[in-house]
Amino acid sequence: MAVDTSAIGTELSATRLVVDEGRLRFFAKSIGECNPIFTDRQAAEAAGYPALPVPPTFLFAIELDRPDPFDWVADLGIDLRHVLHGEQRFGYRTQAYAGDELIARPRIVDVYAKKGGALEFVVKETSVVRADGELVADLKSVLVVRHPEVGQ
Template sequence: MAVDPGIIGKEFPPMHLTVEAGRLRFFAQAIGETDPVYTDVEAAKAAGYADLPVPPTFLFAIELDSPDAFGFLAEAGVDLRFILHGEQSFAYHSIAYPGDVLTASPRITDVYSKKGGALEFIVKETAITRADGSAVADLKSVIVVRNLGAGQ
């Protein structure tokens, strides 16, 4: 079944996360980060940071904290058995630190297909801001959907 391009422009409820130092340390350890600026406050300050900086890919965790992180795919009629992570990119505007309250505001910005509709792509962009509205980052992810009903 083809992904309905009518979902382009769909905005989803914002998600909020208070950045916690312990979670940043855990995340750094989980991804194998060895730079002490992500786990040791003194090392971070010696490197010029105000506190532990949020590691680059951590911001995707905000959306994953949602009770239904992939609900947007279900709303689009996508069978999760046929998806792949296609791409992700980041544009950073400022560094986030423990204590920052961040808001993720996701929306679908594009739907397109390739290979005669056999592969469909859903592009989701998420603006990350602080409680005061200042920009932290813009995230982009592309989900690939295999459409078994389409020709190649």
């Protein structure tokens, strides 16, 4: 089933997350980050940071903190068994730290097809701001939806 292009412009539910030191340590270790500024508060402070800095790709995980992080995909009628993560981009504006309350505000900005409809692409942009409204980063992700029933 084709993704309805009327989804373009849809604002999805925002996600709030207070960044926790333990979570940052776990994330840094899980991605193999060895720089102690991401896991040791004293090392971060010695390097001039006010707290543990958020590792570069951590912001992607904010939306995964929702009770059902893929409900919007199902709402579009997409079968998760046919979804591939196609692209992820980060545009950083300022550094985030442990203790910050971050809000991720995603919206669907494009839906298009290739290969005669066998592949569809859903482009989502997410603005990540602090609770005071300061822009931290702009994220872009692309989901690829395979339609195996469509001949190529």
